[in-house]
Amino acid sequence: QATGLDSGHWFWGAMLYLAVLLTVLGKAAFISDLWTKYTVAAIPGSFVFAMLFLPLYAVVAPAIGFSTEYYRLVPRLWTDAVYYFVLILVPIVCLTRNFIWKCYRRTCIPLPYHIAQELQKYNIPDYRPRQEQFQKAIKKVCAVQRMRRNRGFAFSQTENGRQDQAKLIRAYDTSKSSARPLGY
Numbered sequence: 001q002a003t004g005l006d007s008g009h010w011f012w013g014a015m016l017y018l019a020v021l022l023t024v025l026g027k028a029a030f031i032s033d034l035w036t037k038y039t040v041a042a043i044p045g046s047f048v049f050a051m052l053f054l055p056l057y058a059v060v061a062p063a064i065g066f067s068t069e070y071y072r073l074v075p076r077l078w079t080d081a082v083y084y085f086v087l088i089l090v091p092i093v094c095l096t097r098n099f100i101w102k103c104y105r106r107t108c109i110p111l112p113y114h115i116a117q118e119l120q121k122y123n124i125p126d127y128r129p130r131q132e133q134f135q136k137a138i139k140k141v142c143a144v145q146r147m148r149r150n151r152g153f154a155f156s157q158t159e160n161g162r163q164d165q166a167k168l169i170r171a172y173d174t175s176k177s178s179a180r181p182l183g184y
Contacts, residue, residue, distance in 0.1 A: 057070065
């Protein structure tokens with residue numbers, strides 16, 4: 001290190017543990033299809049917990065008398081550029097293949113749930129009729145067709161519509177207040 005201190009097994013062990021933890025959590029984030037508050041608490045939350053627990057453990061444990069190797073380890077970790085380089089480089093190198101595969105899978109050969117996720121994400125309206133509404137509409141159309149078959153057409157007084165409409169209209173005298181058919 002630049003300070004002249006030797007970076008020993010504990011330095012490299014803690015650094016690689018955090019890099020592997022970040023890699024595993026990144027893989028879990030790639031696999032996760034549904035992000036809820038529990039997923040957020042588990043995946044990024046566990047790395048935040050590890051970053052907060054490490055300094056606490058490095059101070060308390062040597063003070064109690066065990067894990068004395070952690071004494072002044074955190075300031076050495078957090079001031080070393082190699083630590084940050086490893087935390088960035090190891091997860092990127094390990095997860096690049098997974099990232100490329102996921103992008104290829106979603107764009108070139110998507111599964112049906114990928115398409116549904118994009119429809120929901122971009123709030124694209126679904127113009128396909130819902131199954132229940134479609135069945136109700138079909139029932140209404142069938143009922144109307146049944147009525148037309150059974151009742152005849154408008155202004156028809158008989159079932160088959162053979163009566164002369166002009167004769168029926170002339171039969172009513174509209175000049176009188178109580179109009180009754182005259183020619184029947």
